[in-house]
Amino acid sequence: MSTIAILGCMWGDEAKAKIIDYLGDSADYVVRFQGGSNAGHTIVVDGRKYVFHTVPSGILYPKTKCLIGAGVVIDPKSLVEEIKELEDSGLDFAKRLVIDDRAGLVLPLHQELDRNNEELLASAKIGTTGRGIGPAYADLTSRVGIRLGDLAHPAYLRQRIKELYRFHGLHLASNELKEILDSLKASWQVLKKYCMPIEHILHEARLSGANILFEGAQGTLLDRIWGSYPYVTSSCTIADAIGIGSGFSARYLDEVLGIFKSYATRVGEGPFPTEIHGDLAEQIRQQGNEFGSTTGRPRRIGYFDAVLAAYSSRINALDGIAVTLLDVLSGIEELKICVGYEYKGKTLISPPSHPLELNKVTPQYISLPGWEDDISAIRSFAALPPTAKKYIDAIQDLLEVPVKVISVGKDRSQTFKV
Numbered sequence: 001m002s003t004i005a006i007l008g009c010m011w012g013d014e015a016k017a018k019i020i021d022y023l024g025d026s027a028d029y030v031v032r033f034q035g036g037s038n039a040g041h042t043i044v045v046d047g048r049k050y051v052f053h054t055v056p057s058g059i060l061y062p063k064t065k066c067l068i069g070a071g072v073v074i075d076p077k078s079l080v081e082e083i084k085e086l087e088d089s090g091l092d093f094a095k096r097l098v099i100d101d102r103a104g105l106v107l108p109l110h111q112e113l114d115r116n117n118e119e120l121l122a123s124a125k126i127g128t129t130g131r132g133i134g135p136a137y138a139d140l141t142s143r144v145g146i147r148l149g150d151l152a153h154p155a156y157l158r159q160r161i162k163e164l165y166r167f168h169g170l171h172l173a174s175n176e177l178k179e180i181l182d183s184l185k186a187s188w189q190v191l192k193k194y195c196m197p198i199e200h201i202l203h204e205a206r207l208s209g210a211n212i213l214f215e216g217a218q219g220t221l222l223d224r225i226w227g228s229y230p231y232v233t234s235s236c237t238i239a240d241a242i243g244i245g246s247g248f249s250a251r252y253l254d255e256v257l258g259i260f261k262s263y264a265t266r267v268g269e270g271p272f273p274t275e276i277h278g279d280l281a282e283q284i285r286q287q288g289n290e291f292g293s294t295t296g297r298p299r300r301i302g303y304f305d306a307v308l309a310a311y312s313s314r315i316n317a318l319d320g321i322a323v324t325l326l327d328v329l330s331g332i333e334e335l336k337i338c339v340g341y342e343y344k345g346k347t348l349i350s351p352p353s354h355p356l357e358l359n360k361v362t363p364q365y366i367s368l369p370g371w372e373d374d375i376s377a378i379r380s381f382a383a384l385p386p387t388a389k390k391y392i393d394a395i396q397d398l399l400e401v402p403v404k405v406i407s408v409g410k411d412r413s414q415t416f417k418v
């Protein structure tokens with residue numbers, strides 16, 4: 001048996017789902033433990049593309065049970081749509097999908113608040129996905145949030161919704177209340193069969209020696225506390241969030257696998273020390289199809305930042321690394337990796353915690369030769385061009401964590417172990 005956490009270690013979009021899918025054929029369980037439909041997890045199988053927002057990526061394997069933990073926030077309407085789309089594509093998961101009844105709900109009110117907050121912040125906006133994630137988590141922390149299990153108790157739910165609007169100082173007309181309740185009732189008709197606590201399921205799975213994968217969403221640098229606050233998401237995304245969000249203590253993990261792209265990207269606002277602009281950024285954006293899978297926004301592009309990556313590695317106690325999208329770097333003559341920051345005449349090897357300072361650091365780079373050849377058909381480390389091997393070795397040496405998996409393309413088949 002093994003319990004492995006698959007975590008994005010930068011600003012999200014590290015191709016976590018691809019690695020979940022790669023390791024998923026032997027997984028008995030795949031578990032989401034935080035985030036919500038802000039995630040956009042893409043898997044390509046035989047040329048067919050699937051994008052998951054809330055449903056765990058393991059759903060494509062016919063025997064894998066997929067659990068959505070208490071730490072996830074669920075937009076009932078969008079989850080019902082996602083479920084219907086997956087059913088329409090021929091997947092059967094009636095007995096394989098379970099959603100913890102403690103999971104919080106994202107309501108249309110939260111999406112409205114998300115938009116309003118962004119307008120209010122104007123010059124300091126976060127650039128959220130607009131999915132209502134921040135306000136939904138905030139309400140849960142304020143103890144006025146609604147949880148999935150509340151949908152089973154209509155009178156209680158009605159009262160809670162009224163109080164939620166009162167809490168926000170908003171008037172709720174009776175026809176509006178009815179509309180909200182009707183919509184939730186319709187979603188509940190679909191969701192109720194999946195709804196039950198998952199903590200004991202995971203407990204028994206562990207005792208029976210099952211293989212369990214935990215699927216992180218977003219990434220360490222978007223963690224609410226350890227990321228580049230305030231330009232972060234509203235959940236904790238690091239390894240220790242697994243216990244909080246699923247009830248399966250992080251102490252039981254056998255392995256934490258950190259996912260990094262071979263370069264860096266970021267969507268939304270916030271510091272990005274190694275960001276690049278111009279032709280090279282555009283080349284990587286096009287080659288890597290760096291457009292958000294949730295919002296379609298063009299992603300910001302940068303060089304691999306080993307300072308932030310090593311920070312991430314420490315926080316998550318990584319046992320191994322997967323480097324994804326290595327093929328995207330083919331044809332770039334000179335590759336750079338940031339190995340330190342210069343700040344106020346000093347060299348920093350760990351990132352400053354304040355965004356104003358992280359914004360002002362000057363990255364110090366090492367330069368490595370690139371490779372010309374298309375590597376997307378390569379299936380072993382040994383067969384990579386020597387300069388690509390050196391690039392991987394450099395990442396491994398700088399992070400002092402072994403690179404265990406490499407991915408060289410979108411398709412399920414384009415991944416190999418090192």
Ligand code: IMO
Binds near residue numbers: 038133232
């Ligand atoms: P996956 O799981 C990349 C970013 C948003 C914004 C910030 C806050 O696909 O890697 P939010 O809507 O969460 O309040 O937005 O976080 N963000 C992501 N960026 N990948 C994601 O998910 C993201 N989820 C949120 O762009 O900067």
Ligand code: MG
Binds near residue numbers: 292
């Ligand atoms: Mg994404």
